[in-house]
Amino acid sequence: MLPDSEIKQEFDVRRAAFAATIGNMLEFYDFITYSFFATEIGHTFFPATSEYGSLMLSLATFGAGFLTRPIGGIVLGIFSDRVGRRPAMLLSFALMGAAILTIALTPSYAAIGIVAPIIVIVARMVQGFALGGEVGPTTAYLIEIAPPRDRGLVVAWQPASQEIAATAGALVGVVLSSTMAPDMLQAYGWRVAFLIGAVCLPFGIWMRRTLPETIPHGAHAADIAERSSHLKLARRHLRVIVLAVMILASGTISTYVTQYMTTYAKTTLHVAPSLAFTVSLVSNGLQVIGALLGGWLADRFGRKPIMIWPQLVVLVLTYPAFLWIVQAPGAWSLLFGFGIVSFIGSLPFTAFYAAFTEALPQSIRGGVFATIYAVAIASFGGTAQLVVTWLLHVTGDPLAPSWYLLLAAVVGLIAMSLMPETAPRPAKYDT
Template identity: 85%
Template sequence: MEGTKGFSVKRAAFAATIGNMLEFYDFITYSFFAIQIGHTFFPSQSEYGSLMLSLATFGAGFITRPVGGIVLGIYSDRVGRRPAMMLSFALMGGAILAISLTPSYKAIGLAAPIIVIIARMTQGFALGGEVGPTTAYLIEIAPPERRALMVSWQPTSQEIAATAGALVGVILSKTMAPEALEAYGWRLAFLIGAVCLPFGLWMRRTLPETIPQNESGAERETSNHLVLARRHIRVIVLALMILASGTIATYVTQYMTTYAQNTLHVPSPLAFAVSLVSNGLQIAGALLGGWLADLLGRKPVMVWPQLIALLLTYPIFVWIVHAPGALSLLFGFGVLSLIGSLPFTAFYATFTEALPQNIRGGVFATVYAVAIASFGGTAQLVVTWLLHVSGDPLAPSWYLLVAAVVGLIAMSLMPETAPAKVRRT
């Protein structure tokens, strides 16, 4: 472990990931209430137009992710993981409060969507610099034989956030009238996350630092990141492909609430339950993937589950479309979510281990943010557009299949970095 002597590793991991979880809860909650937010801030003559404007604003949060990844990622390498994580968390907190408290378009006119767009871009900047430092931190505090399991709390915390958002959506949709949910119910979902912000800030202040403090900032200049990154260009390109694949899968999964309501016309409680169940199973899959990656190595856990997910995607979507109901949506999509989540914990460990510590936070954050900005910010827009122009409810599966193939090819070419496997070779 680097820099955590005398400090509980479990407590440090919890403090890092609880902040990550709270940030992703508020970021992801937007996608669950895209319809209601569209009506509040982006009134339009058509339901499709309002939804597309709302999703475009959701995508605006991805534009600033690469900037946040570069700025906060390099900041974490030069100054420390803890200050970078504290800064990203504080920025997220301000953006959350802005979105949840901004009056509607009817109340203040054009100022409402402008404020929301700026807040989304601030969230994107914060999250762009969140994942790299947090993932690097988890690797740096973990014993070598448990690195993948420790890093599994990075995607797990994101899925816990998504599950919490879906659970809040289920509860609100069951207890509130549709008019109340649209008027202020979605704001309550954001404010629940805002209430947790002081706790997250306090927890992160207790984290020990893992970056050696005897090195001056001048010894970790920004230019060194570019020079060292070029030596790892093959792994970086493969990582970008894998993250693109995983990002598309993640945000199409988050879109299932809207898809189930708008395209399959199922009741709102069932639509939210789909996200709740699938995200809950992805939590189990992320942790299981980390445990297996430490036991069996990184590559087998990346390649084989990804191949199975690829083969199951289209048949499961056919079942869901032709027999939309609780069984097909909850079981079918749940199975796909569980299997599809296994490879990415192993990937997180592989990519982080393949990078030297002095560029780890910046490179991971930048590559992650570029992939998210390019494919996460457009995923739901692309799916909505495909559904609109094709009229085929199977359209989401087309996008998922292409993404899965790209991810499988890149995973098969990634190096094996598990300490036990590397020592044997």
């Protein structure tokens, strides 16, 4: 039996990790919800002469949120290193809340004309800024509160919380698409989905206000800031940063193509909306399990094996899975084929989160992780759905998403094989 002090320490870690990631989860719920309802939002704010044109304008606005991510990563990431993790996470959360409410309550193009899409675009850019500064401080915070032997599992709540958010968004989509007629879903159903997330904002702010701080304060903190700079220290870790960009590019393409599966299933495979949302619900739920399992395995076998082997399996399975989905679009192929790829594909990135965060010194950890993450997401995540939609339109081949995923998987696998091992003890821990 553990002494009382150790029991209290473990309880505090669990509570702090929950408080940090519940905010992250709520933010990603609303950010991802936009991609689920891209078609309906396109009709509301971006009327066009063709279905393809309306969808592309909607996805371009989704991508606009990525333009400000690097700015948010730099500003809020460095802010978290200098002032504290908690203030940075509170600020990003408040900005996200304002943007969510703005999008949910903005009248349609038919009601106020060109002002409507302008408001939505600005709100998306605020969301992007907030999320750009969210992941770095949160991931740094998780690695700093975790015992060394459990860092992988604790940090796993970062990607897991994102998948929980995606699962919640898909669940809301399933319920709304099953209970609302198509015209009702387009008129206000998607707004309901956004407002559900907004209702949770006060709880998220309260939880984050209770977090203990993990970076030094006072004279010691001032001394660190005076003796070092983010850019100077980052140059010493240039190799691992370049590899991280490659891995994050691979991961974000996979993530946002996955989130696009709802739109893909509806517009390309022409399956029922309820099945399309169910596919996202199942695949995202499996990725939650995969993210946590990946962190647990990374603590016991090291970071690199859990990055490399699952990524190799994904590389082998992606094309056959999409071939099955396209040739026999239905519940079994979509749920089982895509679900398996999603589950295995979620394993390596938890190990990567731990490895990259451990490779950076605390004084630049939040800023560098946030900036690199935001740049990779802005460059590849913001364009992923546009690229896939364009490929589908130009080629007319429903297998086009698999080409992009295969390219991303190859890049990720190469970078993962070159990453250093950072686990405190690469071999199994004693039990």
